Every structure is written in C-alpha cells, then in structure tokens.
Amino acid sequence: MTGDSDGRRTNTRQRIREVALELFAERGYDQTTLRGIADQLGVTQAAVYYHYRTKEDILTSLLDDLIEGMDKIIEWGPTLEPGPERRLGVLERYSALLAATFEKAPQLIRFLQESQTSIKDMAAGAGIRERFQGLKALLVDPAADIEEQLSAQLALLALHLGTFALDEVDADRGARGAAALRVAMRLAGAEHPAGRSRG
Amino acid sequence: MTGDSDGRRTNTRQRIREVALELFAERGYDQTTLRGIADQLGVTQAAVYYHYRTKEDILTSLLDDLIEGMDKIIEWGPTLEPGPERRLGVLERYSALLAATFEKAPQLIRFLQESQTSIKDMAAGAGIRERFQGLKALLVDPAADIEEQLSAQLALLALHLGTFALDEVDADRGARGAAALRVAMRLAGAEHPAGRSRG
DNA sequence: GTCTATACTGCGATAGAC
DNA sequence: GTCTATCGCAGTATAGAC
Numbered sequence: 188m189t190g191d192s193d194g195r196r197t198n199t200r201q202r203i204r205e206v207a208l209e210l211f212a213e214r215g216y217d218q219t220t221l222r223g224i225a226d227q228l229g230v231t232q233a234a235v236y237y238h239y240r241t242k243e244d245i246l247t248s249l250l251d252d253l254i255e256g257m258d259k260i261i262e263w264g265p266t267l268e269p270g271p272e273r274r275l276g277v278l279e280r281y282s283a284l285l286a287a288t289f290e291k292a293p294q295l296i297r298f299l300q301e302s303q304t305s306i307k308d309m310a311a312g313a314g315i316r317e318r319f320q321g322l323k324a325l326l327v328d329p330a331a332d333i334e335e336q337l338s339a340q341l342a343l344l345a346l347h348l349g350t351f352a353l354d355e356v357d358a359d360r361g362a363r364g365a366a367a368l369r370v371a372m373r374l375a376g377a378e379h380p381a382g383r384s385r386g
Numbered sequence: 387m388t389g390d391s392d393g394r395r396t397n398t399r400q401r402i403r404e405v406a407l408e409l410f411a412e413r414g415y416d417q418t419t420l421r422g423i424a425d426q427l428g429v430t431q432a433a434v435y436y437h438y439r440t441k442e443d444i445l446t447s448l449l450d451d452l453i454e455g456m457d458k459i460i461e462w463g464p465t466l467e468p469g470p471e472r473r474l475g476v477l478e479r480y481s482a483l484l485a486a487t488f489e490k491a492p493q494l495i496r497f498l499q500e501s502q503t504s505i506k507d508m509a510a511g512a513g514i515r516e517r518f519q520g521l522k523a524l525l526v527d528p529a530a531d532i533e534e535q536l537s538a539q540l541a542l543l544a545l546h547l548g549t550f551a552l553d554e555v556d557a558d559r560g561a562r563g564a565a566a567l568r569v570a571m572r573l574a575g576a577e578h579p580a581g582r583s584r585g
Numbered sequence: 586g587t588c589t590a591t592a593c594t595g596c597g598a599t600a601g602a603c
Numbered sequence: 604g605t606c607t608a609t610c611g612c613a614g615t616a617t618a619g620a621c
Contacts, residue, residue, distance in 0.1 A: 199587090212503070214504075214507070215416065215504040217417060218416060220614065220615085221614085221615070222614080231588060232616095233588065233590095233616090233617085236615090236616070237587070240616095241615080241616085301500070301501075301502040301503040302503045304413070304501045304504075305413075305414040305416065305501065333555055333561060333562055334568060336555060337548070337551065337566060337569050338569055340547065341540055341544055341569065341573075344540065344543060348536060348539065353535055356532055356535060363532055366531070366533040366536055369533060370536050370537055374573075419595080420597065420598090421595085429604095429606090430605070430606060430607080432599085432606065435597090435598070439598095440597080440598085441598095
C-alpha cells in the first residue's frame with residue numbers, strides 16, 4: 188500500500204524516501220529541507236514535489252508500514268488473556284516488526300525516538316504515539332503501580348534501542364536485537380510468571 | 387553562574403528562559419521562534435535579543451546547571467571502585483540532580499529526551515550527550531556484553547522517564563522519581579551485588 | 586518525469602530611536 | 604530595558620516549459 192514498484196519508469200520515489208530518512212535521522216525533520224533532499228539526489232527540488240505533495244507526505248510514507256505492523260499486534264494482543272504469555276508474545280512480535288523495519292529503513296526508529304517532539308503535531312507522528320500506548324496497554328494494566336508501568340514502557344524502549352543504540356559495540360544488528368529482547372522480557376516480566384511486581 | 391538575580395531591575399531574563407523552555411518542550415527547538423517567545427511574554431522580539439545574543443544562547447543557559455551537575459557526578463564517580471556500590475551512588479546522585487533540575491525547569495528532561503536530534507549539533511547539546519556517556523561509563527564496563535550495556539543505558543533512561551513520563555498516573559513527581567530510581571537500580575544491578583550478568 | 590523560475594512567507598538578526 | 608523598522612536569507616510550494 189506504500190506505492191512502490193508500480194508501472195513507474197524510475198525509482199526516484201523510493202530514492203527520495205531513502206535520502207529523506209537519512210537526513211531526517213541525521214539533522215532532524217525540521218532542519219531537513221526539500222532542497223537538501225533534492226541536492227543529494229541530484230535532482231531539483233521541484234522533482235521532489237512531483238513525487239510527494241508535501242514534506243509531511245514523505246514522512247507519512249516512511250511510517251506507513253510501521254504503523255500497519257503495530258496495528259496488527261494491537262489487534263492480535265487481546266486474543267490472549269493478560270499475563271506473561273501475552274507480554275512475551277507482544278514483545279516478540281514487536282521485536283520482529285522493528286527488525287523488519289530496520290531492513291527497509293535502518294534509521295527510522297532512532298529518528299522516531301529522538302525527534303518525537305518535532306513530529307508529534309503531524310498525523311503520522313500522533314499515530315505512532317497512539318499505537319505505542321496501545322502496545323504498552325497490552326503489557327501492563329493501566330491500573331498497575333508506577334513501577335510496573337515504567338517497566339513496561341522501558342521494555343518497549345529497550346527494543347527500540349536494540350535497533351540503533353550501542354553502535355560502538357562490535358555486534359551485529361541481530362545480536363543487539365536479541366539482547367534487547369531479553370532485557371525487554373526481564374523488564375516486562377515476560378519470562379518467569381512469578382517473581383515480579385515486588386522488588 | 388547562570389546569571390540570575392544580579393543587579394537587574396526586571397526579571398525578563400528569567401521569564402524568557404521559562405517561556406522558551408515551555409515552547410521548546412511543546413513544539414521543539416526548531417519550531418520555536420523568538421517572536422513566539424516574545425509574544426507570549428508580552429514584549430517584542432528585539433527585547434529578547436537584548437537579553438540573549440542568539441537563540442542558541444537561550445538553550446545553553448537552560449542547560450548550564452544540568453551540565454554542571456553531571457560533571458560533578460562524573461568527577462565523583464571514579465573515587466569509588468567499579469561495582470554495585472558505585473552504580474548505586476551514581477544513580478542516586480543523578481536522580482537527585484534530575485529532581486533539582488525539575489524544580490527549576492520542569493520540562494527540560496523531556497525536551498532533551500525527545501529532541502536529541504535537533505540539538506545535537508549545538509555545543510550545549512553535544513555537551514549533554516558527552517556527559518551522558520560519561521555517566522554510563524560509571525555504570526558499566528565498556529567491554530561488558532551488549533545486554534549489560536543496554537541495561538545501564540536503560541537505567542539512566544528510566545530516571546529521565548521518572549521526571550516526565552506517566553503524567554496520566556495519579557502520583558506526584560516524588561513518587562514517580564522514587565519508582566524510577568528503583569527500576570533503574572534493578573536494571574543496573576545496584577542492589578544485589580550478586581545475581582546479574584546472567585539472565 | 587523532470588526541469589526553470591518565481592511567488593510568498595517567516596525566520597534570525599541588526600540598527601538606532603526612545 | 605524596550606521599542607519600531609528593516610535587512611538578508613532560507614523555507615515550502617506552485618506554474619508552466621520541455
């Protein structure tokens with residue numbers, strides 16, 4: 188549904204997305220200009236406008252797949268009873284979604300994590316926030332105490348960090364993702380059904 | 387050293403800081419304009435320029451005290467041997483620093499957390515990043531495995547979240563901060579000297 | 586499908602009066 | 604200490620040629 192690989196004669200549309208994401212992640216959304224994207228692509232700024240009606244549309248197109256994936260998890264979650272098993276399932280699925288996202292858009296999660304403020308007033312940004320809360324609600328009872336809620340939020344954050352943090356450590360994305368999943372499981376109490384909620 | 391309460395006849399300088407932070411946190415640094423700050427203050431944009439030479443100077447002044455506080459912890463840390471005791475001390479001190487920061491600038495940590503990308507190219511932003519790494523280095527051996535490094539980073543992040551996350555929960559800042567500290571301690575292995583580094 | 590050229594807006598910053 | 608006025612520039616976006 189993203190609009191790739193239809194009958195187009197060039198791949199400019201896809202290349203715009205790649206370059207835009209690179210610049211978004213590096214300098215932030217606001218400081219990334221359409222001229223900058225066009226320059227790096229070797230086309231003019233007007234050519235970018237041909238493919239995307241606005242700058243925000245580029246961002247939206249970048250987030251499409253991720254939002255769709257989050258929705259799938261949010262739909263699936265309630266088919267299980269609340270508990271460690273569901274928490275585990277949510278974390279595993281989200282971890283897989285982030286890994287898939289990384290394949291197509293390596294810097295997207297970092298960008299989302301570190302530019303929340305600048306995109307929260309746009310539809311796509313608000314959509315991500317909303318779904319993030321939806322995922323969190325699958326991990327922890329909204330009536331639970333602060334410590335548990337914080338832990339649940341951190342569990343999701345751990346998965347995010349797994350896609351971009353610790354670049355300096357000599358480990359590939361897969362190893363980081365796996366480590367992040369373990370940390371997240373521990374935080375959310377997704378492994379040993381007993382023995383949490385008291386420290 | 388921030389420049390308050392000297393022999394000035396008005397408090398505009400301080401009020402600029404308050405309004406600026408509010409807007410930075412709400413819309414981000416880039417989307418906050420000097421005109422916007424001036425308008426909310428009921429003065430003109432030129433009046434703002436009288437007190438701060440540039441927009442970046444306002445940001446810098448906002449981060450001064452925090453950076454100073456981080457430096458103190460980074461100086462103090464190495465006086466202890468690496469281990470659970472030091473980790474506990476670092477987390478406690480950082481938690482206290484964040485609480486003090488919250489008193490003077492309630493939204494500062496949220497802003498830093500959610501606008502990293504947009505300020506990382508400015509001196510003050512880079513300074514914060516640097517010190518954050520310094521704190522992390524006091525919590526975990528740079529040669530440790532990914533899982534431990536991720537946990538250490540998450541521990542610091544937990545303290546950040548304690549200052550602004552979970553607004554919806556009915557608990558005051560103190561309770562959130564205390565809960566965050568407990569979660570951070572668990573993450574960093576700052577309570578039970580044995581029993582970590584293997585999951 | 587991509588270009589040139591340009592309209593329009595709003596930004597940060599400065600000069601100089603009061 | 605604050606103002607009015609304005610400069611220079613960069614941003615998004617559009618019209619229309621090729």
